[in-house]
Amino acid sequence: MEAYKKHQSIAALMRRSNVDTDQIIPKQFLKKVERSGFGKHLFHDWRFNEDGSDNSEFELNNPKFKGAKILVVGDNFGCGSSREHAPWAIEDYGFNTIISTSYADIFYNNCFKNSILPIVATKKQLVSLMDEVAANEGVSFTVDLENQELITPAGNGFKFDVDAFRKDNLIKGLDDIGLTLEQTDYIDQYEEKHKQSFPWLWT
Amino acid sequence: MKKTMYEKIWDSHFVVEATGQAPLLYVDRHLMHEVTSPQAFEGLRIANRKVRNPHSILATMDHCVPTKNRDLPIADPIAKKQIETMADNCQENGLNLYDMKNPNNGVIHIVVPEHGFVHPGMIVVCGDSHTATHGAFGALAFGIGTSEVEHVMATQTLPQKKSKNLLIQIDGELSKYATAKDIALAITGKIGTAGGTGFVIEYAGEAITKLSMEGRMTLCNMAIEAGARAGLVAPDQKTFDYLEGREFAPKGDNWNKALTYWKSLPSDEGAKFDAIITLDAADIEPQVTWGTSPEQVTGITNIIPAPEDFDDEIKRQACKDALKYMGLTAHTKITDIPVDLVFIGSCTNGRIEDFRIAADIAKGTKVADNVTAIAVPGSYHVKKQAEEEGLDKIFLDAGWEWRDPGCSMCLAMNGDELTVGQRSASTSNRNFEGRQGKGGRTHLVSPAMAAAAATAGHFVDIRNL
Numbered sequence: 001m002e003a004y005k006k007h008q009s010i011a012a013l014m015r016r017s018n019v020d021t022d023q024i025i026p027k028q029f030l031k032k033v034e035r036s037g038f039g040k041h042l043f044h045d046w047r048f049n050e051d052g053s054d055n056s057e058f059e060l061n062n063p064k065f066k067g068a069k070i071l072v073v074g075d076n077f078g079c080g081s082s083r084e085h086a087p088w089a090i091e092d093y094g095f096n097t098i099i100s101t102s103y104a105d106i107f108y109n110n111c112f113k114n115s116i117l118p119i120v121a122t123k124k125q126l127v128s129l130m131d132e133v134a135a136n137e138g139v140s141f142t143v144d145l146e147n148q149e150l151i152t153p154a155g156n157g158f159k160f161d162v163d164a165f166r167k168d169n170l171i172k173g174l175d176d177i178g179l180t181l182e183q184t185d186y187i188d189q190y191e192e193k194h195k196q197s198f199p200w201l202w203t
Numbered sequence: 204m205k206k207t208m209y210e211k212i213w214d215s216h217f218v219v220e221a222t223g224q225a226p227l228l229y230v231d232r233h234l235m236h237e238v239t240s241p242q243a244f245e246g247l248r249i250a251n252r253k254v255r256n257p258h259s260i261l262a263t264m265d266h267c268v269p270t271k272n273r274d275l276p277i278a279d280p281i282a283k284k285q286i287e288t289m290a291d292n293c294q295e296n297g298l299n300l301y302d303m304k305n306p307n308n309g310v311i312h313i314v315v316p317e318h319g320f321v322h323p324g325m326i327v328v329c330g331d332s333h334t335a336t337h338g339a340f341g342a343l344a345f346g347i348g349t350s351e352v353e354h355v356m357a358t359q360t361l362p363q364k365k366s367k368n369l370l371i372q373i374d375g376e377l378s379k380y381a382t383a384k385d386i387a388l389a390i391t392g393k394i395g396t397a398g399g400t401g402f403v404i405e406y407a408g409e410a411i412t413k414l415s416m417e418g419r420m421t422l423c424n425m426a427i428e429a430g431a432r433a434g435l436v437a438p439d440q441k442t443f444d445y446l447e448g449r450e451f452a453p454k455g456d457n458w459n460k461a462l463t464y465w466k467s468l469p470s471d472e473g474a475k476f477d478a479i480i481t482l483d484a485a486d487i488e489p490q491v492t493w494g495t496s497p498e499q500v501t502g503i504t505n506i507i508p509a510p511e512d513f514d515d516e517i518k519r520q521a522c523k524d525a526l527k528y529m530g531l532t533a534h535t536k537i538t539d540i541p542v543d544l545v546f547i548g549s550c551t552n553g554r555i556e557d558f559r560i561a562a563d564i565a566k567g568t569k570v571a572d573n574v575t576a577i578a579v580p581g582s583y584h585v586k587k588q589a590e591e592e593g594l595d596k597i598f599l600d601a602g603w604e605w606r607d608p609g610c611s612m613c614l615a616m617n618g619d620e621l622t623v624g625q626r627s628a629s630t631s632n633r634n635f636e637g638r639q640g641k642g643g644r645t646h647l648v649s650p651a652m653a654a655a656a657a658t659a660g661h662f663v664d665i666r667n668l
Contacts, residue, residue, distance in 0.1 A: 022635040031281040033241035033288045076397035082332040084348035113350035180358045186219035200453030
């Protein structure tokens, strides 16, 4: 996994809440057996017209958000299906940071497996950020994960919370599976006990 | 210390908490389908890792499979490749797969209980948000992403953060034709699709214990629609009776040992929950969603709300957007909404009980002109059982299509889908924009409500039939 570094990037804005993973990556793109190449399908049904041209009314097609790595979006982002294709598409499109008041549980977990930092803001903080992005051309925020701080030109930044284990993995770009495999002795011991306690699961 | 059922399951699956890392929990059962697993197998191959416990895995093919003309090759080459990849991966790793031709094939969350593969007290995962279904057995069951699918295959564990515990207490008696589906929708309407975020829900109360196992599965299935990590119902005699004799259920002396353990699982009297919500079952009328989120739902006797009916600005905007997408006018009576297509099936409502109640309503009627009605059993076993009871004939005589099993129109990956502007009454779980086909408009209902809508051509209050 790619390590997450401190960066200053353009912030894009979607004033929508309850954006579900069916919108992030519609089902017709879930048949692939590969993990890459989903960025071109991100928000497909909103982003493109019937004839395949860009839908100029869709937020991310606004030229001022070109090259954005930060997505500012309404409550409960990523609800619905568990499909990891959603963060794959977000990451492949170019985002590495999302800012919202809340995320659906599975989506939130999936972000950390894909070098994406989902920042949780308060309602008030989010509204200030949204207004700042809306009022300016190509506004850039700085994300400093090490110090858990978001910095914005208008001073709407804040310190954010993030689980220490997940933060560490993001910064170091660590593979969770490798870390768990270091605990194999404990897993073996647990499994021996499990066989004694629940013999019916092992016959 | 008094513990909730969730805490008991957590404690019994705790492996280790290494310094600076999240607690590792042991996973008993791993369920799989073709859509969320191929990249996980690929990851294992690249890292040269093996599946740790192949016997903990049960796999099926459900999302992309056709529900008719199953003997013909799959027309969509990308879907065909995904199906073939699943078969290859399962063979390579020695996994138990119910492929498309297998008499045990069906939707993963229908098939797994049919074979008694999930038991009370287990931790169960699947790369599928509706894994919550298996909470009906008192198992902690939740959806995971593909990276986690790979993690569980390689290590049989997952790093986890402890959730909070929400008790939803539902006492009183459901009115006739108000079902588990209506409870699930009413809860989502009450607490919203983010209302359960960060929680594991335990459903309790007279109305819950009275539900059949099928009903409890429907209820827990939609815990995710309220944002919860999982839903749980305490195991009781109904649970044990359901499991006894099934293929993967404990046998002989092990059955008695298991039973003793299972009986120790329900939350202790007086155990502390982080939040409690109570509902009176008698207040729950048959539900219909009117918008593009499962929380946009109301009772059959109501009208569609207007944006100005909401105080919250975001909800107001969401209502406006939903009405536009759904092609509906505020303050229309729910019973005045016409339907073009009716779908009964999915991991939410594709079980035998669902087809029995729908057939009971459809019997001797005809599907309305201009309405297409399709019944898609959740598995070949459900299909066979229904046919033995003559339910297929009732549907066919009424003008319904009777299909082979699969996820079908729940997420429209297999070619069964709505066209732009078409409106469905659907027994599935999500009414998101485009979920059943781009531009399609979905109204979520129970099987009984769906069957009644097929005959009338619009929603009706089944209690008045």
